[in-house]
Amino acid sequence: METGDRKTIGSELWGGLVWLAFGLWVTWEGYTIGLGELHEPGSGFAVFWLGVIATGLAVTVVVSALANPSPSVSSLWRDTRWQKVMLVIALLLVFGFFFERIGFIPSAFILLIVLMRVIDPVPWTQALIVSVGSVLGVWFLLAKFLKIQLPAGLLAPLLS
Amino acid sequence: MDVFSSLMHGFAVALLPINLMACFAGVLVGTLIGVLPGIGPVTAMALLLPVTLSAPPEAGIIMMAGIYYGSMYGGSTTSILVNIPGEAASVVTCIDGHEMAKQGRAGPALGIAALGSFFAGTVAIIALMLVAPTLARWAIAFGPAEYFSLMVLGLTLLSFLTQGSMAKALLMACFGVVLGLVGTDAITAEERLTFGRLELLDGIGIVPVVMGLFGVAEILSNLEHKLGREMVKSQIGSLWPSREDWAASRGPMLRGTLLGFFVGTLPGGGAVISSFASYALEKRLSKTPERFGKGAIEGVAGPEAANNAAAGGAFIPLLTLGIPPNVILALLLGAFIIHGLQPGPLLMVQNPGVFWGIVASMYIGNVMLLVLNMPLIGMWVKVLKVPYPVLFPLILMFCIVGVFSSNAAVFDVFVMVLFGLIGYLMRKFGYEPAPLVLAFVLGPLLENNLRKALILSRGDFATFIERPISATCLVLAALMLIVPLLPALARKREVIALDSES
Numbered sequence: 001m002e003t004g005d006r007k008t009i010g011s012e013l014w015g016g017l018v019w020l021a022f023g024l025w026v027t028w029e030g031y032t033i034g035l036g037e038l039h040e041p042g043s044g045f046a047v048f049w050l051g052v053i054a055t056g057l058a059v060t061v062v063v064s065a066l067a068n069p070s071p072s073v074s075s076l077w078r079d080t081r082w083q084k085v086m087l088v089i090a091l092l093l094v095f096g097f098f099f100e101r102i103g104f105i106p107s108a109f110i111l112l113i114v115l116m117r118v119i120d121p122v123p124w125t126q127a128l129i130v131s132v133g134s135v136l137g138v139w140f141l142l143a144k145f146l147k148i149q150l151p152a153g154l155l156a157p158l159l160s
Numbered sequence: 161m162d163v164f165s166s167l168m169h170g171f172a173v174a175l176l177p178i179n180l181m182a183c184f185a186g187v188l189v190g191t192l193i194g195v196l197p198g199i200g201p202v203t204a205m206a207l208l209l210p211v212t213l214s215a216p217p218e219a220g221i222i223m224m225a226g227i228y229y230g231s232m233y234g235g236s237t238t239s240i241l242v243n244i245p246g247e248a249a250s251v252v253t254c255i256d257g258h259e260m261a262k263q264g265r266a267g268p269a270l271g272i273a274a275l276g277s278f279f280a281g282t283v284a285i286i287a288l289m290l291v292a293p294t295l296a297r298w299a300i301a302f303g304p305a306e307y308f309s310l311m312v313l314g315l316t317l318l319s320f321l322t323q324g325s326m327a328k329a330l331l332m333a334c335f336g337v338v339l340g341l342v343g344t345d346a347i348t349a350e351e352r353l354t355f356g357r358l359e360l361l362d363g364i365g366i367v368p369v370v371m372g373l374f375g376v377a378e379i380l381s382n383l384e385h386k387l388g389r390e391m392v393k394s395q396i397g398s399l400w401p402s403r404e405d406w407a408a409s410r411g412p413m414l415r416g417t418l419l420g421f422f423v424g425t426l427p428g429g430g431a432v433i434s435s436f437a438s439y440a441l442e443k444r445l446s447k448t449p450e451r452f453g454k455g456a457i458e459g460v461a462g463p464e465a466a467n468n469a470a471a472g473g474a475f476i477p478l479l480t481l482g483i484p485p486n487v488i489l490a491l492l493l494g495a496f497i498i499h500g501l502q503p504g505p506l507l508m509v510q511n512p513g514v515f516w517g518i519v520a521s522m523y524i525g526n527v528m529l530l531v532l533n534m535p536l537i538g539m540w541v542k543v544l545k546v547p548y549p550v551l552f553p554l555i556l557m558f559c560i561v562g563v564f565s566s567n568a569a570v571f572d573v574f575v576m577v578l579f580g581l582i583g584y585l586m587r588k589f590g591y592e593p594a595p596l597v598l599a600f601v602l603g604p605l606l607e608n609n610l611r612k613a614l615i616l617s618r619g620d621f622a623t624f625i626e627r628p629i630s631a632t633c634l635v636l637a638a639l640m641l642i643v644p645l646l647p648a649l650a651r652k653r654e655v656i657a658l659d660s661e662s
Binding site: 116 | 210211214325327328330331334335337338341345347348350352353376379380383384385386547548549550552553554556557558560561564565568570573574577580581584588589590591606607610611614615618619621
């Protein structure tokens with residue numbers, strides 16, 4: 001196992017540093033929002049003290065990471081299919097971008113087909129049947145039966 | 161109104177067609193969620209929360225509660241047949257349940273799991289019905305200081321019981337409270353931590369946060385490796401346990417029920433802890449502990465009874481104090497608030513229909529679950545055969561639909577993806593999401609009670625230690641913070657530490 005020494009910074013240390021930055025930022029935000037007085041705490045009172053506590057806890061994580069070497073960040077992803085994870089995140093972001101523009105039915109259909117064919121490919125017929133059936137089923141159940149609005153997008157003239 | 165007439169009123173509410181349907185839908189989805197590995201009750205409840213908005217509050221809450229205790233039932237099926245726990249509380253059922261299945265005794269294992277769950281679930285409801293009104297009367301005396309200290313205790317206890325470093329768990333709790341404070345300050349109407357985004361003025365929604373941290377993050381973690389499933393090939397056979405099985409299971413079921421109910425009521429406790437505690441207890445009490453791990457039916461009966469009793473017991477702090485003891489009930493608290501209800505000591509007085517309706521629906525739900533779990537095992541086994549490459553895109557689509565429909569805002573979909581990534585990274589770096597979500601829900605209440613207590617005491621912090629209940633809670637919380645510093649006790653903590661939803 002590749003551990004964090006002087007050459008590689010361990011994952012624990014990186015994690016601690018991120019939370020240290022977070023704690024300091026929250027402390028500063030709380031201070032700028034306004035602490036108020038003890039008998040009448042302001043909007044930033046709890047935020048400030050949470051930031052102080054988070055900073056203290058992050059310091060203990062950092063100190064512990066410096067004392068005990070931990071696996072390097074890259075080793076956390078060794079022998080994993082991290083590219084597939086990144087691809088799914090990217091696909092979800094693209095889906096979010098097009099969701100309202102082209103509508104639920106086309107965007108969800110494309111998302112399902114791509115996920116089923118690209119990540120761990122399933123046969124085309126199975127992918128098509130599941131995608132069409134589930135998208136139409138969900139749309140019918142939510143939009144028609146439960147009256148929950150989903151964007152119609154490109155299919156608005158057909159669905160109305 | 162005495163308990164009996166209140167319960168009758170509850171049955172009148174629970175037996176309304178819409179509430180019966182909600183109860184059935186809840187336990188059916190709950191069982192399905194319990195059966196399917198890779199999607200837990202938190203995700204399922206978050207997913208269906210928007211669906212409940214169009215229904216009356218009673219129906220919505222009854223359905224959400226049904227998903228919770230339904231998932232406890234369904235989780236055992238996957239544990240026994242596939243050796244993959246459908247939800248975290250069934251992890252321990254894998255040990256002996258799957259061994260029984262490999263020995264051709266899947267039927268009695270599934271049968272005792274369902275019957276033990278039914279017994280424990282029913283006892284827990286009776287106890288809930290008897291304990292809750294008394295506790296609620298007592299809780300009326302709670303002031304802001306008591307509420308604040310109790311919430312601190314709950315968060316500390318959950319952090320204490322979470323796997324890994326306690327500093328990291330507490331960091332997650334701090335992060336959760338900060339997230340809960342995003343938006344407009346309820347007292348001064350001042351904007352906080354919104355980055356100038358209008359979408360954040362009302363705060364971050366619980367649905368996208370929970371869906372991201374549990375639903376999307378779980379899928380991302382699962383995708384790192386191909387999931388293999390070792391399904392038991394032999395016939396399941398008769399589900400009805402033999403006379404010997406009954407004799408061996410009676411004691412564990414009874415002890416599991418008592419233990420589970422007690423652990424379930426504790427802030428930070430829950431179904432997962434109680435199932436492990438029950439397994440350890442049965443192994444210790446057994447005259448033949450060497451059979452455990454090799455297909456001992458006691459190892460199925462005790463933990464299954466315990467996790468179902470805990471699911472019932474967990475409703476006590478929520479319904480009487482308004483404080484969720486674990487992350488799943490935190491989501492249920494979110495559902496109450498979205499429906500315009502405030503669980504707590506006054507719920508029974510102001511909304512008796514809701515309180516007693518939920519209690520009565522749990523009796524009905526338990527019977528429905530027995531019917532669903534005993535004859536429909538074959539159907540659940542078929543569900544298990546759905547391959548993960550087909551299942552995960554569907555779960556993602558349901559997550560997106562659930563998040564979007566909760567607020568009709570695509571911004572929430574992006575929030576969910578962001579928290580999915582955060583949740584995935586948290587798992588990689590050893591940070592648990594459960595304290596974060598509980599703190600996120602409790603955050604605004606925690607801050608509100610802290611400020612109210614300080615205003616009432618004119619800025620005197622002594623108010624938190626002068627009041628006995630508040631002082632007790634803070635002392636207990638302080639003890640839990642000290643324990644990890646003592647090496648011998650820290651090792652014990654590692655043994656019992658669990659994530660309530662991983």
